[in-house]
Amino acid sequence: MSEDPVAAAPATITPAMQDYLKAIFRLGETGPVATHRLAEELGVTAPSATNMAKRLHEVGLLTHEPYHGVQLTLKGRQAALDVVRRHRLLETYLAEAVGLGWDEVHDEAERLEHHLSERLEARIDSLLGFPATDPHGDPIPRDGANLAPGPTLLQMPAGSEGTVSRVSDRDPEQLRYLRDLGIIPGARITVIEHLPFEGPVRVRVLPPGEEPGQEYVLGRVLAGVVRLAS
Amino acid sequence: MSEDPVAAAPATITPAMQDYLKAIFRLGETGPVATHRLAEELGVTAPSATNMAKRLHEVGLLTHEPYHGVQLTLKGRQAALDVVRRHRLLETYLAEAVGLGWDEVHDEAERLEHHLSERLEARIDSLLGFPATDPHGDPIPRDGANLAPGPTLLQMPAGSEGTVSRVSDRDPEQLRYLRDLGIIPGARITVIEHLPFEGPVRVRVLPPGEEPGQEYVLGRVLAGVVRLAS
DNA sequence: AACAGGAGTTAGTCAAGACTAATTTTCTTT
DNA sequence: AAAGAAAATTAGTCTTGACTAACTCCTGTT
Numbered sequence: 412m413s414e415d416p417v418a419a420a421p422a423t424i425t426p427a428m429q430d431y432l433k434a435i436f437r438l439g440e441t442g443p444v445a446t447h448r449l450a451e452e453l454g455v456t457a458p459s460a461t462n463m464a465k466r467l468h469e470v471g472l473l474t475h476e477p478y479h480g481v482q483l484t485l486k487g488r489q490a491a492l493d494v495v496r497r498h499r500l501l502e503t504y505l506a507e508a509v510g511l512g513w514d515e516v517h518d519e520a521e522r523l524e525h526h527l528s529e530r531l532e533a534r535i536d537s538l539l540g541f542p543a544t545d546p547h548g549d550p551i552p553r554d555g556a557n558l559a560p561g562p563t564l565l566q567m568p569a570g571s572e573g574t575v576s577r578v579s580d581r582d583p584e585q586l587r588y589l590r591d592l593g594i595i596p597g598a599r600i601t602v603i604e605h606l607p608f609e610g611p612v613r614v615r616v617l618p619p620g621e622e623p624g625q626e627y628v629l630g631r632v633l634a635g636v637v638r639l640a641s
Numbered sequence: 642m643s644e645d646p647v648a649a650a651p652a653t654i655t656p657a658m659q660d661y662l663k664a665i666f667r668l669g670e671t672g673p674v675a676t677h678r679l680a681e682e683l684g685v686t687a688p689s690a691t692n693m694a695k696r697l698h699e700v701g702l703l704t705h706e707p708y709h710g711v712q713l714t715l716k717g718r719q720a721a722l723d724v725v726r727r728h729r730l731l732e733t734y735l736a737e738a739v740g741l742g743w744d745e746v747h748d749e750a751e752r753l754e755h756h757l758s759e760r761l762e763a764r765i766d767s768l769l770g771f772p773a774t775d776p777h778g779d780p781i782p783r784d785g786a787n788l789a790p791g792p793t794l795l796q797m798p799a800g801s802e803g804t805v806s807r808v809s810d811r812d813p814e815q816l817r818y819l820r821d822l823g824i825i826p827g828a829r830i831t832v833i834e835h836l837p838f839e840g841p842v843r844v845r846v847l848p849p850g851e852e853p854g855q856e857y858v859l860g861r862v863l864a865g866v867v868r869l870a871s
Numbered sequence: 872a873a874c875a876g877g878a879g880t881t882a883g884t885c886a887a888g889a890c891t892a893a894t895t896t897t898c899t900t901t
Numbered sequence: 902a903a904a905g906a907a908a909a910t911t912a913g914t915c916t917t918g919a920c921t922a923a924c925t926c927c928t929g930t931t
Contacts, residue, residue, distance in 0.1 A: 425917075425918090427917075427918060427919090445878075445879090446878080446879065446880090447877090447878060447879075455918090455919070455920090456919080456920065456921080457878075457879065457880085458879085458880070458881080458882095458919090458920075458921085459918070459919055459920075460879095461879065461880055461881090462880095462918075462919085463918075463919095465880095466917090466918095477879075477880075477926095478878080478879060478880080478925095478926060478927070479879095505761075508738070509761070509764055509765070509768065510764065510768075511760075511761070511764065515760070518758075519758060519760075519761055522756045522758065523753065523756055525756075526752045526753055526755075526756055528748075528749060528752065530741075530745065530749070531735075531739070531741070531749055534739055534740065534741065535739070538739065538740075655887075655888090657887075657888065657889090675908075675909090676908080676909065676910090677907090677908060677909075685888090685889070685890090686889080686890065686891080687908075687909065687910085688889090688890075688891085688909085688910075688911080688912095689888070689889055689890075690909095691909065691910055691911090692888075692889085692910095693887095693888075693889095695910095696887085696888095707896090707909075707910070708895090708896060708897065708908080708909055708910080709897095709909095
């Protein structure tokens with residue numbers, strides 16, 4: 412009897428968890444994040460980071476490959492975006508409506524971001540006129556969609572599953588090829604494994620409507636062009 | 642070496658401690674507070690309350706006479722007033738500046754009150770023009786000064802008339818109901834009669850600005866929650 | 872190919888704060 | 902004055918999230 416690898420929704424994401432997710436999001440734009448970098452970023456010891464990594468892995472917010480760093484799952488990425496959104500919205504509000512200095516807002520937002528209800532978040536957003544960026548010019552994520560175009564298959568750890576959101580439209584040849592494989596927006600896709608030495612990616616594809624699902628191996632160029640919904 | 646009986650300043654007062662102090666302050670206007678009342682108020686079990694009482698005693702925020710309840714020390718009372726002040730200031734701000742409804746502000750303030758920096762507290766106070774009372778009519782403590790609450794409708798004899806000074810802010814349902822009746826701070830109210838056998842109370846209400854006045858019958862719970870200016 | 876040193880993990884501890892179960896005090900009622 | 906009920910406490914457990922100490926894995930040198 413082992414844990415479900417496709418872990419259920421975490422009942423609640425504690426403030427500490429939110430801080431870790433946010434830090435991983437910030438550090439992890441390009442690949443896995445080493446636990447010691449995480450520890451350093453958060454000002455905790457290395458074992459604390461490992462420990463939290465294990466727990467976040469268990470609730471399915473990230474994947475933790477022992478000795479090789481952590482990577483957010485789609486769910487984890489969404490949760491991180493939620494926190495970043497609240498943080499930047501608060502910074503904007505504190506600067507514009509409350510009149511705090513732009514050097515003061517970060518610390519205040521850091522304390523409040525974990526305790527903002529959805530109702531209050533929405534109200535502040537609307538009072539500010541749905542701003543696109545915070546006072547430092549950083550974009551404020553909205554609908555989980557805007558900030559990032561969504562990760563490519565290359566960036567997703569083995570085992571993760573998601574829905575294809577878009578496919579680069581540059582090369583008609585590529586597009587036709589991918590369409591023949593059923594890799595089109597809306598298709599469900601599972602990353603089975605990354606083959607070693609910068610190798611290709613094995614995936615299982617479930618085109619919308621079709622059932623059995625089919626396995627393919629995609630070269631890195633192709634895998635880097637397919638993005639999942641974030 | 643043992644603990645100093647005249648305990649030193651507690652390094653930090655945790656959010657949980659703040660909630661206990663606030664509840665004791667609210668319940669303890671007249672003498673010691675029984676731990677089971679405290680537990681009930683906070684929605685925890687009796688042992689949890691006893692346990693926290695012991696810890697707060699150790700850091701000198703209250704005195705705990707085993708089997709005979711707790712009482713705030715001066716330091717504890719001051720800490721409680723700080724929390725109450727932040728709570729009521731936040732309620733006022735959320736209602737006046739953010740535009741939340743008077744039945745919504747309590748819950749939001751409850752979440753944020755533990756994470757308000759002194760800087761932000763002072764800024765909000767000044768933005769509001771140093772208000773004396775919150776939207777429910779409760780006084781906002783300042784410099785540790787506090788005020789006696791007026792009598793409730795239950796305590797007023799038939800025939801007496803007065804102005805509503807404050808309404809308990811605990812239950813949004815109650816608040817909406819009372820507001821619909823025009824029972825808000827500033828309304829004129831006359832107690833017509835107390836119905837027999839612990840019965841409800843008949844009152845006439847004159848909301849501020851409105852004229853004719855209207856008669857209602859209030860259950861004892863509701864009547865016990867509406868206070869008149871003293 | 873061995874190995875040093877750094878990164879990562881395991882094991883064990885601690886404090887806050889909640890819980891249940893069992894026990895003790897105090898109060899009320901006959 | 903004794904019995905029961907109600908209130909309070911003790912004892913022991915659990916979870917979260919941090920820590921130190923000790924061990925293991927990985928990698929870049931020689």
